[in-house]
Amino acid sequence: MPKVGMEPIRKAALVKATIVEIGRVGSLDVTVSQIAKRAGMSSALAHHYFGSKEEMFLAAMRHILTLYGAEVRGALALAQGPEARLRAIITASFSAGSFRREVVGAWLNFWVLAQTVPQARRLLRVYQGRLRSNLLTGLRPLAGARAEEVAEGLGAVIDGVYLREALKSGAPEGKIAADVALNYLESQLKVRLT
Amino acid sequence: MPKVGMEPIRKAALVKATIVEIGRVGSLDVTVSQIAKRAGMSSALAHHYFGSKEEMFLAAMRHILTLYGAEVRGALALAQGPEARLRAIITASFSAGSFRREVVGAWLNFWVLAQTVPQARRLLRVYQGRLRSNLLTGLRPLAGARAEEVAEGLGAVIDGVYLREALKSGAPEGKIAADVALNYLESQLKVRLT
DNA sequence: GTTTTTGTTGATTGACGAGTCAATAAACTT
């Protein structure tokens, strides 16, 4: 019973299903059929809309990055002053929307994907670049010349916490995770002041 | 021309080849034939010695972890006092033996493997546990009650730096990478003292 | 010197999965 205007709905469902399945299985070895099934359609239809599995993966990645970006932007809008902005970025990185089992699992796999698929690598670079520049804007007034290295370190901590979370079992604790990064930030700023 | 006593030689060659191939391809989607070819034998022989591809992966992982463990132990043996020990651990983590393109690439993929294969997960847990306890021994005299959180943070930084290195191109710079972690350590210790 | 163990491979099996196709049908267009 073909209704018209299905494309965006189907695509959205597939993207969501892709993330869930990758998270569930814990690897990129998910079949298009699995994804399509979870999204409530045939694998042929999935191919019809995305053309290839790789396209699906990329769409899923874009979705996650968009979501994350929105979260950061939202938090930044409310923050006053450099330190508040830095805190906002960190907190947003571990907020309930992004720091979820499936999403964290997906991240890890996207990292792997980026090793092989240039398009995926580009996406990740965009994310890293934005994070970096956001951090730098906050850090320059506070850490001066050391801004660069602190930003680098902070980026690494955030990624590292994600990485470790993927291996843990049980629901992620955004609060605790954020504290690790916040703690890093604080100590770096204090040292600067002494 | 069957020479006797080949088993350990063949196995070692396969383990090495497994790491190289995983690093080269950038994913676990390497075929047994690829690995065997690089190791200079038929795929049948690889199966003969390891039984399954998964066994090969696990052996490769064990090899990397062993190598890393040896490097840390060696560095620790020479270190005097808590802070020196901490520095030794960090430096060893980014030493030339472990912090190499293929090895770093393999690490990332082993993380993914650990999501699916319980045995791999166990291996990674052992590594994480050892790292943690090593760090704690050094940290307790220096950071007291804060030892736990600093250890957690340091672990995350180290993993994060590895993760990011896997995405970069060009040869890894162990020195620079180590500095990120050392920097973290220093600032945490200084803060504690104020 | 025959039997057993160890090393080795080419060929084969069997499964699985990405992507294509042909067909069916409802909805819009003219």
Added chain:
DNA sequence: AAGTTTATTGACTCGTCAATCAACAAAAAC
């Protein structure tokens, strides 16, 4: 009403790959 576009799927093709097998060869054991 005929034609076109959009939605949808079951069945099929084609390739790939892990794992097994049968066979052959050299060394070791008896």
